[in-house]
Amino acid sequence: MTLAFAGGSHRTVPMDLRERLAFSADQAAEALARFRDRFPGSEGVLLSTCNRVEFYAAGENDAVPPAPGQIVDFLAECRGIDASVLKPVLAGENDAAAVHHLFAVASGLDSMVLGEPQIVAQVKQAWALAQEHRTAGPLTGEMFQAALRTAKRVATETAIGRERLSIPSIAVADFARGVFERFDDKRVLLIGAGKMAHETLRYLRDAGARDVTIVNRSTPRAEALAARLGARTGLFSDLVDELAKADLVVSTTGATAPVVTLEMFTGAERRRGGRPLLVLDLAVPRDFDPRIGSRAGVWLYSIDDLGAACEANRKTRQREMPGALEIVDEETRRFMGDLHHRSSAPLIEQLRAGWTETGEGELDRLFRRLPDLDEAARAEIRQSFQRYAAKLLHSPLTSLRNESHSGPPHGLLDALRRLFDLKD
Amino acid sequence: MAEFVSRISVVCFAASYLVALACEASRLLFRSGIRGAVMVGFAAAGVVAHTLFLAWRAANEPAVPLSSAYDWYLLAAWFLACGSLWLTIANPRTPIGLFMLPLVLGLIGAAQLSSPVPFPQSPATQVWGAIHGIFNLAASVAVAFGAIAGMMWLIQAGRLARKQAPAQGFRMPSLEKLARFVGRSATTAAWTAAAGFASGLVLNAVNRQQGLLETVPWNDPVILRMGTLVAWLVIAALLERGMSRRPDGPRSAAVMSIVSLGVLTISILWGLFGASRHGGPPATAGQPAAVGMTATEGAP
Numbered sequence: 001m002t003l004a005f006a007g008g009s010h011r012t013v014p015m016d017l018r019e020r021l022a023f024s025a026d027q028a029a030e031a032l033a034r035f036r037d038r039f040p041g042s043e044g045v046l047l048s049t050c051n052r053v054e055f056y057a058a059g060e061n062d063a064v065p066p067a068p069g070q071i072v073d074f075l076a077e078c079r080g081i082d083a084s085v086l087k088p089v090l091a092g093e094n095d096a097a098a099v100h101h102l103f104a105v106a107s108g109l110d111s112m113v114l115g116e117p118q119i120v121a122q123v124k125q126a127w128a129l130a131q132e133h134r135t136a137g138p139l140t141g142e143m144f145q146a147a148l149r150t151a152k153r154v155a156t157e158t159a160i161g162r163e164r165l166s167i168p169s170i171a172v173a174d175f176a177r178g179v180f181e182r183f184d185d186k187r188v189l190l191i192g193a194g195k196m197a198h199e200t201l202r203y204l205r206d207a208g209a210r211d212v213t214i215v216n217r218s219t220p221r222a223e224a225l226a227a228r229l230g231a232r233t234g235l236f237s238d239l240v241d242e243l244a245k246a247d248l249v250v251s252t253t254g255a256t257a258p259v260v261t262l263e264m265f266t267g268a269e270r271r272r273g274g275r276p277l278l279v280l281d282l283a284v285p286r287d288f289d290p291r292i293g294s295r296a297g298v299w300l301y302s303i304d305d306l307g308a309a310c311e312a313n314r315k316t317r318q319r320e321m322p323g324a325l326e327i328v329d330e331e332t333r334r335f336m337g338d339l340h341h342r343s344s345a346p347l348i349e350q351l352r353a354g355w356t357e358t359g360e361g362e363l364d365r366l367f368r369r370l371p372d373l374d375e376a377a378r379a380e381i382r383q384s385f386q387r388y389a390a391k392l393l394h395s396p397l398t399s400l401r402n403e404s405h406s407g408p409p410h411g412l413l414d415a416l417r418r419l420f421d422l423k424d
Numbered sequence: 425m426a427e428f429v430s431r432i433s434v435v436c437f438a439a440s441y442l443v444a445l446a447c448e449a450s451r452l453l454f455r456s457g458i459r460g461a462v463m464v465g466f467a468a469a470g471v472v473a474h475t476l477f478l479a480w481r482a483a484n485e486p487a488v489p490l491s492s493a494y495d496w497y498l499l500a501a502w503f504l505a506c507g508s509l510w511l512t513i514a515n516p517r518t519p520i521g522l523f524m525l526p527l528v529l530g531l532i533g534a535a536q537l538s539s540p541v542p543f544p545q546s547p548a549t550q551v552w553g554a555i556h557g558i559f560n561l562a563a564s565v566a567v568a569f570g571a572i573a574g575m576m577w578l579i580q581a582g583r584l585a586r587k588q589a590p591a592q593g594f595r596m597p598s599l600e601k602l603a604r605f606v607g608r609s610a611t612t613a614a615w616t617a618a619a620g621f622a623s624g625l626v627l628n629a630v631n632r633q634q635g636l637l638e639t640v641p642w643n644d645p646v647i648l649r650m651g652t653l654v655a656w657l658v659i660a661a662l663l664e665r666g667m668s669r670r671p672d673g674p675r676s677a678a679v680m681s682i683v684s685l686g687v688l689t690i691s692i693l694w695g696l697f698g699a700s701r702h703g704g705p706p707a708t709a710g711q712p713a714a715v716g717m718t719a720t721e722g723a724p
Contacts, residue, residue, distance in 0.1 A: 159455060159592060174589045178580055181601040274669040276599065297671030305587040312589060 002064065003143065005101060006071035006092035007047070007054025010112050013089045021079055021086070023048040025129070031078040032133040038074065039066050043137035045144065047105070047126040049119070051112050056102060058139040068092020099143060100332045106147035107154040108161060109324055114317045115160035120151045143335070150331040157327060160320040167306045168196060171280045172203035174309060176248060179278045179299050183209040186247040190214045191239070191259060193225045194252030196282045196303075201229060201250065215242055217253070243268035249279045251287040259287040269295065280306075333405060340404035344413055348397060350422050355393070359385045432477045434498075438532050440470030441505065441525050448521035451593035460516055467509045467521065474502050491542040493695075496557060497535035501528045503565045517595045523572040530689075537696050552627040559620030563613050563657070567681075567688045570609025574681030577602040577674065603674040606681050607664055613684065614654075614661035621654045649691045656687050 013021065023031060028046050035044045035055075041063030047054045055075060059065035066074065072090050076083035093101055101110075106123045108115040127144040130136035136144075155161050180186060188209050190197050193216050201212065212231035215238075216222035222233045234242045243249070243265065253259055265288075279300040281288045286302050293300030363385060367378060396416065403409035416422060447463035450456070478498060485491070508524035580596040590596070641647075660680040667673035 157457060162592075170589065175584065175587075177598060178584050178590070178596070179599050181598040181604075269671070272671075274671050274673055276671070276674075295671065296675070299584055301587060308587065309589040316592070 002095065003056070003058045003098045003139065004065055004068050004071065004092065004094050005054055005056045005098040006068040006075065006090055007052060008086075008090040009052035009054075009110060011110070012091065013053075017081075017085070017089065018051070018053070020081055021053045021075070022050065023053065023079070027078070028129055029133055031075075032130060032135045034078065035074065036133070036135050042066065043130075043140040044135040045126050045130040045140050047123060049122045052105070052110075054105070056098065056140060056143070058137065058143065060137070060139050068094065096332055096336045099146075099335055100328060102143060102147045103150040103328045103331055103335075104325070106151040107324060107328060108151070109154070109321065109328065114314070114321070115154075115162075115324075117155070117161050120148065120155075123147060123151070139339075142339075146331060146335045150328055153327050153331070154324045158320040158323045160317050160324050166199075167282065167303065167310060168200040168203050170309050170313070171200055171282075171301065171306050172207055175299070175301055175306075176204070176278055176280070177207065179276055180247070183207045183248075186211065187245055188212045189234075189242050189246035189249045190225075190231070191249060191251040191287060192216055192253030192255075192283065193218075193221050194254070194282070197250050197252040198225070198229070200280060200282065201231075204248070204250075209248075213242060213246070215239055240264055240268045243277075244271035247275060247277065249277065249288075250282065251279065252282045253287050255283070255287060256285060258285075258289045259283075260289065260292065262289045262291045265289070265292045265295070265298075272297075282306075336407075337401075337405040340408045341401050343408055344400050344404070347413055347416060347422055348393075348400070351396075351416065351420055352389075352393065354420065354422070355389045359389055429476050429480050432473050432480065434477070434532060434536065437470040437473040437477065437505075438529060440466045440473060441528055441532075444470065444521055445525040445529070448519050448525065451519055451522075452591075455592065463521065464509070464512060467505070467512065467525075471502070471505050471509050474498070474505060478502060485542060491553070491557070492540050493538040494535050494540035495542075496561065497531045497538060500561055500564050500568075501531035501535070503561070504528045504531065504568055507565075507569065515597070517593070518597060519594055520572075523575060524568075527568050527572070534692055534696060549627055549630050552623055552630060556620055556623040556627050559616045559623055563617035563620055564688060566609045566613035566616060567657070567684045570606050570613060570681040571685030573602045573605040573609060574678035577606060577678040578682075581675065581678075599674065603677065606674070606677045607668065610657070610661045610664045610677065610681060610684070614657040617654045617657045621650055624650065645694060649694050653687055653691050657684060660684055 008018075008021070010018070023046060028048055031046055032044060035042075035046075035057075039057070041059060042065040043058040043060075044065075045056045047056070053075065055071045057065035057071060069087075069092065071092065072086055073083050075081075075090070076086050102123075104110050106120060108117065108119050111119055123144065127136060127140075130140065176183075183204060186209060188201070188204055188211060190201060190212060193214065201209075204212075212229065213234045214222045214226045214229070214231050215234045215236050216225070217236050219233065219235070225231070226233045239260070243260065251259065274297065276297045276299065279288055279292070279298065281300060281302045284303055288300055288302075290300070290302070292298055363382060366381070367373060373381075396412075400409050400412055403412050444463050444467040447459050447466065450459065478495070481495060504524055505528045508521050508528065511518075511520040511524075576596050577599060580599055580602065583590065583596070584599070596602070660683070663680060664673075664677040667676050670676075
């Protein structure tokens with residue numbers, strides 16, 4: 001049996017080529033159908049995301065799967081790209097290296113954002129698509145199940161995917177939630193209509209924020225965004241009033257000078273009744289005068305502050321990498337050991353059947369010579385024979401299993417064949 | 425079963441709490457998948473042993489159950505231990521035990537230094553004695569919870585001011601939640617401490633009127649320290665209420681809650697090592713009663 005993979009990711013394939021190489025769902029279905037016709041008996045799974053395109057192939061017994069080079073040719077043919085363009089940037093591996101690669105990919109260790117969890121769902125989808133188009137089989141099935149199990153272990157036993165990395169998610173989860181317990185009774189003020197504000201508001205909505213006011217220099221733009229986000233609009237000239245009423249401000253204007261000066265804020269502060277104010281100033285240059293951050297009850301975060309938290313989280317993820325790789329190594333060894341052990345199954349079955357047949361023959365002869373034995377005594381003797389055979393088989397089977405961990409146990413299997421006259 | 429329960433000692437549950445505290449502290453050093461279960465397991469075992477110990481004492485004391493200073497401290501520790509366990513289960517990512525278990529162990533330590541002899545009581549003063557003890561217990565527990573919330577508020581505010589993401593395994597509740605808790609604890613502590621003090625005065629008056637037990641003079645250290653504690657808690661609660669509409673109000677309230685715990689701790693230490701006639705037996709002719717006693721009814 002053989003396992004192989006070929007493919008490329010953001011690490012080696014330039015973006016323009018990645019875009020040409022990527023498969024839509026329909027194209028992936030078509031490619032799998034073509035694979036079934038081209039390599040009958042082989043199993044195949046296509047994993048295509050915005051950052052990678054990889055094809056995993058496997059074959060058991062007589063079915064020899066395509067080699068990595070053939071897979072590259074196949075991918076090139078499917079996407080209408082010259083294979084000579086792909087070959088320098090796509091990688092290929094066989095057996096344990098292929099398994100290790102899939103396990104690392106599924107665990108997010110090869111992702112652009114280290115430890116990102118979306119890849120698990122994408123691996124599941126790739127496997128489901130292969131099942132739907134009947135290119136999946138027992139070998140790729142076990143391999144993908146083991147990959148998902150590995151990803152789960154990495155996620156639970158390390159902190160690699162635990163720290164957030166996007167600025168809006170950190171702003172809400174690590175800072176806004178540190179100040180406020182709930183958001184459904186808070187008033188959110190959006191100053192400007194930048195993309196980051198939109199994204200941050202999505203996290204705030206998930207956290208429960210309902211009361212959102214958008215203030216923008218261009219009222220029509222604010223109204224358009226408010227209609228899209230289910231928010232209301234305020235006048236830019238009423239900014240001080242809005243600041244007095246707000247609990248949380250997200251600011252993303254493109255202004256070149258601070259939109260909220262210390263004097264403006266002091267005017268609003270007197271009317272706030274001592275309520276804390278969280279300001280996420282995501283604009284560059286900053287919309288809020290930095291001195292506002294030193295006022296009591298004000299928690300002001302600029303994009304640089306949040307970026308620094310992102311960087312710290314990224315470093316935390318990097319520190320978890322060795323532990324995650326250990327899990328991937330361990331799971332790869334276990335999977336390959338099981339796979340190698342499985343290759344010895346037909347021979348073991350033959351050996352067991354031979355011994356059972358011999359035992360049954362001996363029992364028949366014994367029972368003919370001792371006709372007075374009752375059923376209970378016969379059953380007892382039969383069980384003793386079976387236990388005896390199982391005990392004799394135990395040592396060779398254990399040796400085979402142990403040997404399987406370091407590769408296919410060809411030497412032991414050959415010895416068994418010769419010693420017990422077993423056929424392939 | 426009875427024999428098993430009778431063999432439970434203070435060391436059993438104190439050791440369980442200590443292991444739970446060590447597990448909690450290890451959060452700061454390394455990650456572990458089973459630590460949470462081990463920590464809750466030890467804390468729960470401690471609470472069970474603690475409960476059985478108190479139940480055994482209540483059932484086997486000849487006097488009113490749990491009416492010694494020793495029992496009072498152990499009961500206060502039990503309330504905090506139960507609170508710690510419940511909050512740890514409800515908030516597994518917050519190191520509640522790191523703040524609460526040292527207080528639990530401190531109260532158990534205070535119990536070891538105090539007298540296990542029940543306070544002398546008569547049927548006429550039993551009810552007032554119980555009210556006095558319960559209110560003081562509630563006030564002490566409220567002060568402890570408030571101070572812990574105050575410490576957490578300051579840690580969380582420090583982290584937010586430094587603009588750092590929460591440390592692994594050291595996630596604090598929100599400032600909003602903690603400030604609310606500090607405020608409620610301050611109010612509860614002030615009311616219950618005042619009620620405890622007032623009921624103590626009534627108890628003293630009944631004793632004086634009926635000549636049943638030793639009365640405590642107005643200048644007794646216990647009266648002075650309890651009066652100071654009550655005065656501080658009432659002032660702290662009023663200040664907290666008055667400053668609630670100021671931007672720096674939550675910070676001041678958090679600091680005051682910690683000061684309240686400091687005042688309570690001094691009061692307890694004073695009770696443990698100072699001389700008092702509080703909770704003493706009736707005076708006999710020619711002999712001043714209970715001078716130098718350390719056992720204090722409704723401690724602190």
